[in-house]
Amino acid sequence: MAAQRLVVVGGDAAGMSAASRARRLTKPDELEIVAFERGGFTSYSACGIPYWAGGVVDGPDELVARTPEEHRARGIDVRMRTEVTGLDLGGQHVLVRDLESGEERRHGFDHLVLATGARPVRPPLEGIDAPGVHGVQTLDDGRALVDALDGGAGDRRAVVVGAGYIGVEAAEALVRRGWAVTVIERSAQPMATLDPDMGALVRDAMTGMGIEVVTDTEVTAVRTGPDGRVRAVATAGREHPADVVVLGLGVRPETALAREAGLPLGTSGGLLTDLAMRVRGHENVWAGGDCVEVLDLVSGRTRHIPLGTHANKHGQVIGTNVGGGYATFPGVVGTAVSKVCDLEIARTGLLEAQARAEGLRYVTATIESTSRAGYYPGARPMTVKMLAERGTGRLLGVQIVGREGAAKRVDVAAVALTARMTVDQMTALDLGYAPPFSPVWDPVLVAARRAAAAVKGD
């Protein structure tokens, strides 16, 4: 019997995890695996790019978990600089173009994995394509930004557009490089992935680091100088001088191919899959990573949450299923952690606005505590905000802003959300205690106590 043919579209986390897992479960004469990647790298950590830009880590090689050669040595036929330009699902083939030669041809499949990732939001502004305007999504973006910062053009003034997690990580990189940084955000506070009261803590900390934070403000144009390079970023009634501009506006699912092929997309434009990561209604088409919507277990809705950790899990699930095993991806609870210099930021579950949008009634509790016993050296402050459903007391979400030792505490809440615990149940959790690691009541437990009291109306 001829080998089955697996075609993977996209050579980063989800696609190559799927390919690698399927390869481990099958022999080459059972399954032939071909992966098409239009760029020049496979299996890289896009999340590491801001740290490369900031000089914290080396790049780009260090950010590549596995090169095309390494994948090939493991029995995966990786075709680099090769773009998939069309899907013929009925005919079970993809159209591919070699970006070097321009040559086009068909490639047949029995199983198709769509791992096309996401593309950065790039508003159609005057000047947006000028030299000096940078993204931070690909290793090529990273190289261009590193070169620009090394060049140190002009007065070393940078503007970051967008204060979500990509924006604040870019701001950190620029500060580390000694640049003067302005961050422009259209929301009322940085980190719109937090409630505004928690975002305000991030703003205060960023301001304290010497970062200018401009909120409630839309960028209207990128101004260029006589040399055609970026000179400033314009907002209503003001210009912010800039030798470098970094776009940190987030990403959208890259699903043009899927849309043309009539595959089902959610409201964000992300592909819709079943729990086995099979595209809904298509027995032999799978999708994972930044191009899909995932089930949010707290709200019961699908959402677009582009994160490398999800992409890897999706790839693992797809590869297991394609390889003849069985696995599912049950969903997410919305956990995210990031930092800007020594400020740690974390969230999981629903924000207040999200809870309201779901029709949920809730109580909130916000507490201050420390990362270690108060008397222990290095104890750093943190603020924990917790949302719990009225009546039932079910945990709905947690947000944490603090310093060292703050962010990963959100994991406790992520597990509690997954297990659908109440905040009252959480007050009794047997979390690790010793003075170098926690106060006798861990900050998450302090928040749970306060939230449980609020649920009871105390």
Place this chain on the structure above:
Amino acid sequence: MAAQRLVVVGGDAAGMSAASRARRLTKPDELEIVAFERGGFTSYSACGIPYWAGGVVDGPDELVARTPEEHRARGIDVRMRTEVTGLDLGGQHVLVRDLESGEERRHGFDHLVLATGARPVRPPLEGIDAPGVHGVQTLDDGRALVDALDGGAGDRRAVVVGAGYIGVEAAEALVRRGWAVTVIERSAQPMATLDPDMGALVRDAMTGMGIEVVTDTEVTAVRTGPDGRVRAVATAGREHPADVVVLGLGVRPETALAREAGLPLGTSGGLLTDLAMRVRGHENVWAGGDCVEVLDLVSGRTRHIPLGTHANKHGQVIGTNVGGGYATFPGVVGTAVSKVCDLEIARTGLLEAQARAEGLRYVTATIESTSRAGYYPGARPMTVKMLAERGTGRLLGVQIVGREGAAKRVDVAAVALTARMTVDQMTALDLGYAPPFSPVWDPVLVAARRAAAAVKGD
């Protein structure tokens, strides 16, 4: 109507938390609260004493969360240096002795809280009471040890007897002070709260810190010099020179009073309570902290697990119930974290030997990972061992040995144990990921994947 009378025996974490919580819920004309403490301090962190001895934190005042005066100012009548010498449960009074004046009298109660704590194990060895032999359980112990170390007698050689968490924390303190340290342990490895294979990692790390670790060895005597002070610790066939000896042999429930009064005790000698922390069979007698056994939710047995974090929770529950509210302490999963210098040690759930003793059949998975993305500065190695039940895949326990960022990851497993998750469910947990905080697969998830594969027989 006359006020009800609450008598608290023991002025540390459990007792004073109970008193404080009851005070917040009731008015003084509803509830009169008297607490008897035979020592000189209230509400102190015994867990901080090794760090005081090591010069990491100041003491003793910094280790006192609330002084007798502060408790009195909040409406709790604290009687210091006053020992409760007998309980008359039928007559609803306690016998108390003023340790200054020697005066004895009765004190009536409507509610009685027993928070008598634990006493250190002190084997009946020749020389055990010699000057230079120290405990680390009370602030007075801490003061005596700090004075001895400041004095820096002799060659600054110390022997720590016992390599449990108190022993290893004491060893760290002595190393920090520049003393030459030998730790003597009768088990095969240090940290008998871990499986031997994980304990071996602790031994290697301690040896690397210059600590001499002597295992499988019983101490037979403490040798004294002509001045009557400690000179050496004797084991079979060998003497270990010592200018200071620290006893780190753990503690036993202090329940002599309870035993005399006929209250129910478990196999460890700890008091047995219901989930509301009421002593079984006694409507108005409560107990909490290091003098009780707690329900281990994983094995279904009661165990003696003396930890400040449990004591505080017990006090909170007791105070709520005495104050007219309702609360329960559902039990523990056996979480403990500690460190020796920069080595972090954590466990939760059952060890292999404990699982076997419960008749459980299990698989194990042991993995190596890092605290941050491998390419991110400060990524430190850690080893995670996971136990899962055969067949069901239910998580049974986790042990972690590593460096910075290792120990508190055990909290994820503690919540998963509480929620009775399977290791397969854990593989999908939505834990926080960003390069400064975790590899794309958190070490706990890597262990869960390996354990889930072992459950399936892969």
